[in-house]
Amino acid sequence: MEVYPKEHLASEKVGRLLAVARGEERADLVLKNARVTDLAGGRLWEADLAIAEGRIAGIGRYSGYREEDLRGAVVCPAFIDGHVHVESSMVSLPDYARAVVPRGTLGVVTDLHEIANVLGMEGIRYMLEVSRGLPLELHVMAPSCVPATPMETSGAVLGVEELEKLRQEGSVIGLGEVMNYPGVVAGEPEVLAKIRTYRGLPVDGHAPGLSGEELNAYVAAGILSDHECVTADEAEEKLARGMYVYVREGSTARNLEALLPTVLSGSPDRFLLVSDDVNPEDLSTRGHLDFLVRRAVELGIEPLRALRMVTVNPARRFGLPDTGELVPGYRADLVVLEDLKGMRVLQVYRAGEKVAQEGENLWVAPRVVRQAPASVHIAWDRIPGIALRAEGRKVRVIGVVPDQIVTESLVEDARVVEGWAVQDPARDLLKICVFERHRGTGNVGIGFVRGFGLREGAMASTVAHDSHNLVVVGASDEEMLFAARVVERMGGGQVVVRGHDILAELPLQVAGLMSTLPLEKVREGVKRLKEAARALGCDLNDPMMALAFMALPVIPSLKITDRGLFDVGSFRHVPVFLSDPGSRADDLAR
């Protein structure tokens, strides 16, 4: 028996449900004196809400074996996050659930893009398995872009065949954000075939800044949502083209305020409020969708309209049955709010069982039997080292832009010592390496970076979008190699070292992305890493986050993958050294 039923009610139980609805039998539980949200009618009804067989039996006047007097508190449907990468929380799924369930979230639509890039189908199945028995329902979108680009080595490839298989297994509800929007617009057969495989199911978009004819083409391919709008005009155009607009308000990208005019004027059924990526700090201190809804209301969105964006709208958009509204026969997944202003979550019910009260979880996660598969496989014997023989006087340097995931493409004089191009911390010229960690290829990309500001020591991370190889930045090769070894030994994670001292570390044994520690411990770990980096001279707001995006070759300008420096503008790998002016070699490489 499933602890939290996903299926339709067994026929023998429907009879009792109807008898309770008719008022002829007592309910299992009645929430008395509630103000019941009516999201379609746009009002509150003062009524009791009766629950039987884990379902909503009726709204009206009822009595039950158990009764809970809500004293005028508001009952609304449990929250569903329509677009979130749960891996960004850096905690395992049970701990993620512990964090979000008391906030009212009982469903997340997640495309597991991160873990799939590391562990492929195995990663998706692992997450589904771990989700069993949790009060948080995992609605998985098949990751459409694994690997994100062919310019790097990922842990897995999900082609049309694998995506077809996932659909047939019934383990996914749609196709996750199709980030290869240039490919879609251009009509590349591979990506169109993936979309075709998911016809009839939701296919999510990712089309930053796409407009006009290109947007028409993207939509014509069958993609009817987007969560990348950053201006009201952009949202207005996408809405007009038939797209659901997922308003993103995460830890990094926050678009709610900018999109407000469109949200207020557009049809209330077409907007979702999603978190996309939330880091442990925000998850712990701000909360989850409760925070987003509160913020929406503060910005002037009518409370029931705001609630729609995290309840009925995602439920309908993704075809989630029997959920998202307070409807007799639907699963009794409920949130009790103090009022519609503060949106403070008092109680949370899953299938009629109270799972949280005043921020405290009332459920116990099933013991997780299955461990995540090992995910760090580095073939040291195939790696000669990370020293760089000087092949010119000028080097390309990745220029970190604080608080942005874009970088600049700089050119600097190399510091050459005995024929080797080496770090020059005095000029903030550090070395950055990406070790391929999935397949033991021995690939390592080596380059220079400015902006981390480490005067000494090194930082390493297996969180490195999107292929999540092992990325290391440091003031010396020795410290960088040490940091890499430490992370390897942890089975994935993040570390800051100086000499041979580990200043701070956060093991992320689940695919090198998520910890097995509780959220609070992870949050502390993240904080220690930050402080350690700061002590070494790094004044970035989030050094590890910055590091994690150095390897993302779809975001301008200069990035690095396990195959070397990558110039996003020309969309090709480039050598570290610029040849002398007029040299043919460099021209060719361009």
Place this chain on the structure above:
Amino acid sequence: MEVYPKEHLASEKVGRLLAVARGEERADLVLKNARVTDLAGGRLWEADLAIAEGRIAGIGRYSGYREEDLRGAVVCPAFIDGHVHVESSMVSLPDYARAVVPRGTLGVVTDLHEIANVLGMEGIRYMLEVSRGLPLELHVMAPSCVPATPMETSGAVLGVEELEKLRQEGSVIGLGEVMNYPGVVAGEPEVLAKIRTYRGLPVDGHAPGLSGEELNAYVAAGILSDHECVTADEAEEKLARGMYVYVREGSTARNLEALLPTVLSGSPDRFLLVSDDVNPEDLSTRGHLDFLVRRAVELGIEPLRALRMVTVNPARRFGLPDTGELVPGYRADLVVLEDLKGMRVLQVYRAGEKVAQEGENLWVAPRVVRQAPASVHIAWDRIPGIALRAEGRKVRVIGVVPDQIVTESLVEDARVVEGWAVQDPARDLLKICVFERHRGTGNVGIGFVRGFGLREGAMASTVAHDSHNLVVVGASDEEMLFAARVVERMGGGQVVVRGHDILAELPLQVAGLMSTLPLEKVREGVKRLKEAARALGCDLNDPMMALAFMALPVIPSLKITDRGLFDVGSFRHVPVFLSDPGSRADDLAR
């Protein structure tokens, strides 16, 4: 090859569609200088609409092999009627299409309840077959209530097994209005099993006046729509319980004005505007959904909101793919309106082909090879006659209520001649008979009726809700039998006779419900029938309509089926004669 493609675009054609969308190839057709409706954003965009491969390629600035300058006319999605019994039009499907397509309707959701009561699965398959190649798309809901009641003999029985089969064949999109609402509320296993068979697909409701706990039970059974609301309060409650509210504005039931407050205040995605039943007169003179939308706007509903109720809302409610909105990649099913005020339909496009202009059809229906199966089977040899031996002095009499489908239950002195209870036209006491016409059982129900007012002659009809047996009313047995014979000879239809003269007749060879004549001819036929009845003394507004509802045993008070008089209040058959006061026989029969 399908003339009007239902399927997704073939992959080789997607490439061209995207090239057109990108503006790199010319479109097949461009509607230039349009005002394009944006139903989600609630505004019009001045733009061109490009069409390629039968699909919308893009909205913006485009050029095409063909171009049509719309000079600022409004383009909106083609209309879809979310709830209609096409049989009520009394014309065959091609002629129905000829009537509604120039009005902008290219899709109808219909549960074929009427023809299914006559011909069962065969009738549904026949209609689907006849619909092929028409620009009007037939979305069939499986009739849930065939027969409507066990108190009469219908032409077919659709049990759980048959309904399951229809679902598996893929010929239906959901379960049609579940009229047996007392059964649903009470939790009768048979009707719950039917609903269960259609879980995951739309299940339509029919719950007149249902409220409170009973409504909770009805919804909890899994029924999330209703088209029977007659007051705003009723609509408001049903909306709050999660139901889609289909606002009905047909020939008989007209609820739009009454429901206006709820339509205006509720969420704009939850309302449909449907015709339910439209007679040939209204269809011909008023139109179809164009008339309803115009009326909605006159009543104060914002035009784009009104248009949603016949486009995107039905498309989403019923999960109809690639239709209902102006979205790149969707089928180019379009209506060009002069403006948003008059809602006059200038042009209609189906899959990018113009199918109507200024009220004229530009398409030719495929030759219908298949004839409807014969549907009138009366076993005269098993029918001794329709004379009634007087078994008492008082008779029960059905009292017609003008313009209503309810009747009164009257008691009158019988006119007895030579031991027989006979008609007494002077007192407007006519005889009414229902001949079982489907299976040759020889069943005939005989009773008396007041209200038709025929001084002489008889009227007969094979349209007789819901089992559509042959119903006859008349001033003499001879004329009644003659009328019945005439209808039988026509293969079904309606007739008014006097003596052995046929005063007016309308053959309805398709299941005894629909003609094979064009709409205008049917309309004239209906008019002649009316005039003929009037000439015989009947002053009802619509005598044939009144006759057709005499046999509907679910509407109070006294009705008649092929098994005799039926008292709806006690829900049982009753004898024609009241026994003398104190007689035991009559008490027992009650």
